[in-house]
Amino acid sequence: MEDLSIERRKTVTMPQTDFEQMLELAAEKGARNALHGVGLDGEGAAHDIRELRNLLDAFNEAKKTAGLTIVKMLVTGLVLALMTGSLIKLKLFGGAQ
Structure with missing residues (x-):
């Protein structure tokens, strides 16, 4: 039972707009990494x-x-x-x- 209460304390809350910006940044970085992985990251x-x-x-x-x-x-x-x-x-x- 103690483990569940510890897990709940690790939960982070943030405003919706900040969350969306964070997701957008993560998606952009992931896309750049994927393009770099296949050699399509140059000019x-x-x-x-x-x-x-x-x-x-x-x-x-x-x-x-x-x-x-x-x-x-x-x-x-x-x-x-x-x-x-x-x-x-x-x-x-x-x-x-």
Whole structure:
């Protein structure tokens, strides 16, 4: 029971605005440490991040384009197969009698 009363005495109270400022400062320091940890803390960091975003945008656009190209090729192949089958059925190629 004594341990609980000791723990309660260690509680600190502070105004809400001071608490929010302390949290903001801690978050900023944490973000700076994280950026430093991955090597994005120099003067060119903003430029590097922009380049990474541009690279990701280009990669996503390439994936989208590749997917659309594959779908177009499949649809074109299907249409050509249907047309070839129709022409053979109509005996325009001199198919089986």
